[in-house]
Amino acid sequence: MTLEPPKFRPHGASEFEVRGQVLVLTSQGPFNAEHIQSLAPRFREYGAALQQTGPWATINVVTKSVLSTPEGIEMLRRSAQWTHDHLGRVAAAYVVAREVEGRLIMLPEIRRSCDGIMPIEFFEQFEPAEAWALARISEAVRGS
8 A cells, every 4th residue: 555645743542452363453533644544554564464364353442532534534445445455354343432522423434434345333342343353254264
């Protein structure tokens, strides 16, 4: 994925953790495209390692705010397409509690970032998100 140099300082924070074939991000918004772009090298590194053992999924646990710029949403879409096509990612889950700022506004936008690429679903708690992600991985394994 070719990325343009950042125009602004990144807004947002994300940490990565691998749990089996699930890459868990714990993120605090609001976000902009530069933050999402700044995650690309680590995302590629983790994705390439996960791909070695089969299909994988992400769970992004978002706190504080899920607000993002339109450019940020476009960067999510580009990332979804690239990681699906080149690294074997098969699904994306988001955990966004009711109190997270921008939830009602942004969830439809984030859903569109995966339209036609891979399944995406939203949850208020981690456990159902993990079960859903693992089920998508199992489906992908059976389908291959």
